[in-house]
Amino acid sequence: MKILHTSDWHVGKVLKGQSRVGEHRDALAQVVEVAQAESPDLVIVAGDLYDTAAPTPESTRLVTRALSALRRTGAQVVAIGGNHDNGPALDALRPWAEAAGVALRGSVRDNPAEHVIDGSTADGEAWRLVALPFLSQRYAVRAVEMYELTAAEAVQTYADHVGRVLGRLTEGFDEPDRVHLVTGHLTVVGAQAGGGEREAHTVLNYAVPATVFPTGAHYVALGHLHRAQQVLGPCPIRYSGSPLAVDFGEEENRPSVTIVEVTARTAARVREIPITAAAPLRTVRGTIAELAELTDTTAWLRVYVREAPRAGLREEVQDLLPRALEVRIDPEMLPSTGAAARAAQRAGRSPRELFGDYLDTRGQADDGVRELFDDLFEEATK
Structure with missing residues (x-):
C-alpha cells in the first residue's frame, strides 16, 4: 500500500502580524496535487491542523476543504488532533468528517476501539491504523485508567502512560497478513525539534522513548516536530515535518510530505516530496x-x-x-x-x-x- 504522511499544517498562523492564509492555501493545494499524482491508498494528517485552539471560520474552511480534497483523490484520510488543536472542537466536526469520508480523531475517547481504524486498499491489502491524538500529562493519567490498565501511580512518568496506552491499542499487531500503522502527535527522545514548536510540549517531561512503539508496526507516522526526519527505533518511525516554515526558527527546514510504500511482508520505503508553495x-x-x-x-x-x-x-x-x-x-x-x-x-x-x-x-x-x-x-x- 502507499501512504501520504503530512502534519503540522498550523493553519491560521500569524507571523509577526503577517497573515499567511494565502500561503497555507497554496501549500495545502500542493499537498493535494501530490496526492493526485501519487494516488496513495491512505493519507495521514498527524496533528496540529490549526495553529490555535480557537481557529477562525476562514481557517476552518481551509482545513475542511483540504481534507475533503484529499479524500476526493480516492485515498482514505485519517487526521488526529495535536497540542495546538482543540480536541473536543475537532470531535464536534466528526459528523461532517464521517459524511465526507474522513476519519477525524480530536481527543482520546473512552472506548479504545475509537482509535483503531481498519481498512483495505483497492487491491485488497488489509491495514490497521492506531490513531492517538495529543495527550496532555493530566489526560494521559486518565487515559491509562479508563483503558483499564495498571493503576496510575504518582511516580510514573508521561512516557509510562503513553507506552501503556499504545500497548493497549496495538494489541494484535502480530497478525501476519495486515499492514500495521501508528500515528501520534508527540516528541520522541533523540528527535530534533524544528525550531517553532511550543516548548512546553517538547521538553523532557513530554518526551517518550522510541520503545513505546511495537516492533510489529510497519510504519509510525508522527507529528509535532516540524523538521522532516527519521527516528531510530524498533520499527520505522518518522516525522513528516510541516509543509511550510511557520517561524524564523525553522528557516533551515525542508517543507515536505512523506510518501511511504509498504506491504505486510516488506519493509517500508520512504521518500520526501518537497512542498515549495509557501514563501521561505x-x-x-x-x-x-x-x-x-x-x-x-x-x-x-x-x-x-x-x-x-x-x-x-x-x-x-x-x-x-x-x-x-x-x-x-x-x-x-x-x-x-x-x-x-x-x-x-x-x-x-x-x-x-x-x-x-x-x-x-x-x-x-x-x-x-x-x-x-x-x-x-x-x-x-x-
Whole structure:
C-alpha cells in the first residue's frame, strides 16, 4: 500500500502580524496535487491542523476543504488532533468528517476501539491504523485508567502512560497478513525539534522513548516536530515535518510530505516530496548599504541591522525591504548594559532622566529620540 504522511499544517498562523492564509492555501493545494499524482491508498494528517485552539471560520474552511480534497483523490484520510488543536472542537466536526469520508480523531475517547481504524486498499491489502491524538500529562493519567490498565501511580512518568496506552491499542499487531500503522502527535527522545514548536510540549517531561512503539508496526507516522526526519527505533518511525516554515526558527527546514510504500511482508520505503508553495523565511544581517543590495523579493525576512540605533532606522529598513517582518539591531552593535544599567537609580529621578540613562546604556545618541519621548510624555500626562 502507499501512504501520504503530512502534519503540522498550523493553519491560521500569524507571523509577526503577517497573515499567511494565502500561503497555507497554496501549500495545502500542493499537498493535494501530490496526492493526485501519487494516488496513495491512505493519507495521514498527524496533528496540529490549526495553529490555535480557537481557529477562525476562514481557517476552518481551509482545513475542511483540504481534507475533503484529499479524500476526493480516492485515498482514505485519517487526521488526529495535536497540542495546538482543540480536541473536543475537532470531535464536534466528526459528523461532517464521517459524511465526507474522513476519519477525524480530536481527543482520546473512552472506548479504545475509537482509535483503531481498519481498512483495505483497492487491491485488497488489509491495514490497521492506531490513531492517538495529543495527550496532555493530566489526560494521559486518565487515559491509562479508563483503558483499564495498571493503576496510575504518582511516580510514573508521561512516557509510562503513553507506552501503556499504545500497548493497549496495538494489541494484535502480530497478525501476519495486515499492514500495521501508528500515528501520534508527540516528541520522541533523540528527535530534533524544528525550531517553532511550543516548548512546553517538547521538553523532557513530554518526551517518550522510541520503545513505546511495537516492533510489529510497519510504519509510525508522527507529528509535532516540524523538521522532516527519521527516528531510530524498533520499527520505522518518522516525522513528516510541516509543509511550510511557520517561524524564523525553522528557516533551515525542508517543507515536505512523506510518501511511504509498504506491504505486510516488506519493509517500508520512504521518500520526501518537497512542498515549495509557501514563501521561505530568511535571516539577513548587514548595514543599510549592504541590505540595499539584497535582491530576494520572495522571502519573509528577519533583519539584524549592523548600525548604531537611531530614530527612524526601522522605517528606513522597511522602506528598503518591504518583506521585513522583524527588524532588530545586531546584538554585536550594542554595548554591554550590565554595569551602566545598574548605576541608574530610580529614586528622585524624572522620567526624562531615567529614559536618558536607558538610551545611554543602549548606545543611543540621537537627540531626536529624546525629543520624541518628551513630546509623548507631555501628551500622556496632560
